[in-house]
Amino acid sequence: MTGASVTLEEVEAGYGSEAVLKGVSLAFPRGRVTAVIGPSGCGKTTLLRVVAGLVQPRRGRVLFDGRDYTRVPPERRNVGVVFQDLALFPHMTVYDNIAFPLRIRGYSEGEVRRRVKWALELVGLEPSLFAGRSVSSLSGGQQQRVAIARAIVYEPSVLLLDEPLSHLDLKIRQRLLEELRRIQRETGATMIYVTHDQWEAMELGDYVAIMRDGRVVQWGEPEEVYDNPVDEFVATFFGDANLLPSKLVGLGGNGLVAVVRPEDVEVARDKPGGDYIVFEATVGDKVFHGGQVKVTLRVDGVELRALMPRRKASFTAGDRVYVAISKERIRLVRRSNT
């Protein structure tokens, strides 16, 4: 199967008088994973529904491999959708759910059987155990897998996932995320993954598109976006960021604000040399994060967060320490009205 590239051109969409997408232009490259991420209500689900053909844009175009698909109904787009609430058919067994798109396409029963088995194995469900079960008898994670199997069994060229893992617990989430990655590689589908979880987006996306209030504010590879956020919103939403007051670092102002990632905030007992901005601070809370420790630092009524390996965090609350931030690691970004 080969994926299709999907392009949105100046898409505006909404429900009733309410505009949800306010002019979105975005390209989803063929065979790659794009994570669409944003706070709730930013329009990311609507964007996905526009690609699926479930919402007609008021303006703009939707292109699949360069062809105008704006008016093509969902059943002729060859997309696979995993809905947020899964939308498994309650009156069908696991087998019939997954066979549904194949039967609609007129596959022979032998072929249906072969493919359903393939899809179940791909999502890690043993066919002989699960095929005959009713969907309501499955656990959340199993239902999730069935929904994914149903969406990939006919090898759609575009796979759309709407926060599919949001109501699963961390461990299953981690496993399914890895499997989604593997499935995408094996099938070669273009994947659009909508989420509000920045970690999911970073882990899964070849690209991320960050949305806010009906618009895409930044698009790029995750590392690039992480390292060079365009504004304060992206900096604080995609990863954690400290906002540095201009009086402290002598940067920013004029609609710009200096930001630095917590892992780039270094803490030392002795004053370090080099090309650093250095100031004194008091250690506040220390929060244990497994292998790492998040330390709160207070300076002039401002709080900064620093993330460091556990073995380096040998100080305790109340200690006076030096904070050092490499000038290279500071980014000046546009202030956002939050």
Place this chain on the structure above:
Amino acid sequence: MRRLLAIYTIILAMLLYAPILVMAIQSFNKSPYIGSWEGFTLTWYKVLASDEEAVQALLNSLYVAAASSGLSVGMALLAGMAVRRRRSLTLVDLLTYPPLVLPEIVEAVSLLLFLAALGAPFGALTVIIGHTAFNVAYAYIVVAPSLKEATRYEEAARTLGASPLRVAATITLRLAAPGLVSAAMLTLLLSFTDFIKTLFTTGPGFETLPLLLWNRARRPGLRLESSHSALAALATVMTLATLLVAAAYTMVAIRRGASLERGNTIQR
């Protein structure tokens, strides 16, 4: 598809209301007969207002409805309080379902045979008993869920230091109040518009509004009060009254349903 269904729904609604509308228009017709429009008049409403028989029937109907509704909601509230903490179906629940599904005429005939065997005096009292026999079941299925729902907050109130009596008064009953109001409206409506049960359980001289309407409609045109237009005036007044109560009831019920749904979503 969507537009087609919208148009269909609108047409269906229009068909549902067209007869009622025609009836309302007829009540302002100078001619006593349907089919010939002779101009606008309020005569038939004046006839109605000075129609002592109709006024008496209205009073009877209101009396029966108020008594049956009060009895029903009262008994349903007590029963609902009794079982509000039970998760599974109780005997009380099971007892209330058959009155909801059994055809009314079956109930009515059985009650008539039974009351006759007991030698009961047929009249207002037997009508009230007859209405309450189905009303109490309707009241219960409306009241009991709202009490059950309110119970969810009782434990929280107890941990916050309220005594059981105070909890019942300020939390349980307060939260169940919309359910009680719906139940009262529903039972008032059911009783006020009931015909079959009343027909079989009333005695000589006790006539409710539906019975009066039936008797006149079966023999139209014999008197001024039973002419098409006079009947239309009476029907219009009754329809308007019931539609108002019904709309209010449905709105309360839906809002309650919606807020319950919201509550559940939040809990999940």
Place this chain on the structure above:
Amino acid sequence: MTGSLAALLLATPMILFLLAFFYAPLAYAVAYSVEAGGGGLLSAYIEVLTRPEYYGVVAASAVNALIAAGISTLLAAPAAYYATNMASPRMRPLILVVLVAPFWVDVLLRSLSLKAILYLVDVREGYLAMMLGLVYEYLPIAVITGYVAFSGAPQRLVEAARTLGATPLQALISVLLPIAAPWLAAGAVIIFLMALTDYVVPGLLGGTQGFTVGTLLYYLILSGDRWDLGSALTSLLTIATVAGTAVAFKRIYEVAARA
């Protein structure tokens, strides 16, 4: 434990009332019917079931009720679907209220109104008027059951089917109807039972053809003084109702139990 026992006492007024004025009369009617006939035990039943003027009415009435239940369910279904799944969320309750409110208006009033409008289009009392009356009367109930039915088959599932390749028609046939069908059928059974025993509509609109089980009962009990036959017929209806609703809701219970 005594506390909860005392609490249960609160339920006694309702229980006693239902036992005295709902269950006891039903039991009495059955007992009465068994021995009331002139020719010994169950003779009333034998007469009702063998004399064509009785079972004929029951059969004809059943056919009419079935037609009315079917037509009103079919007519209401598209509107119920629109109200549950297609209209904007804010409009949904409003549409339901508008379609259901007429149900609360007394059957008498609505039959009378319908009679008036039918008079205008020159449809007089008779079979057609009665059938129209039955459909008109039970349409709001069909809307309610349709609303319940289609709430269980949300638009999301149709959308899912569409993205999986189904045309709107295929989605309707393979997803929507199978999920909604048990509820629609249960609604039709309820309407059937109500139409079967309707008294008002045939009385006002049926003219000389307006005979149902309801009218038959009225004549047997209130004018004909054949209480033996009336009670037998009543008892048969009770059994039919219990059986009918049990069958109708069995499927739903099964579905609910699976979920």
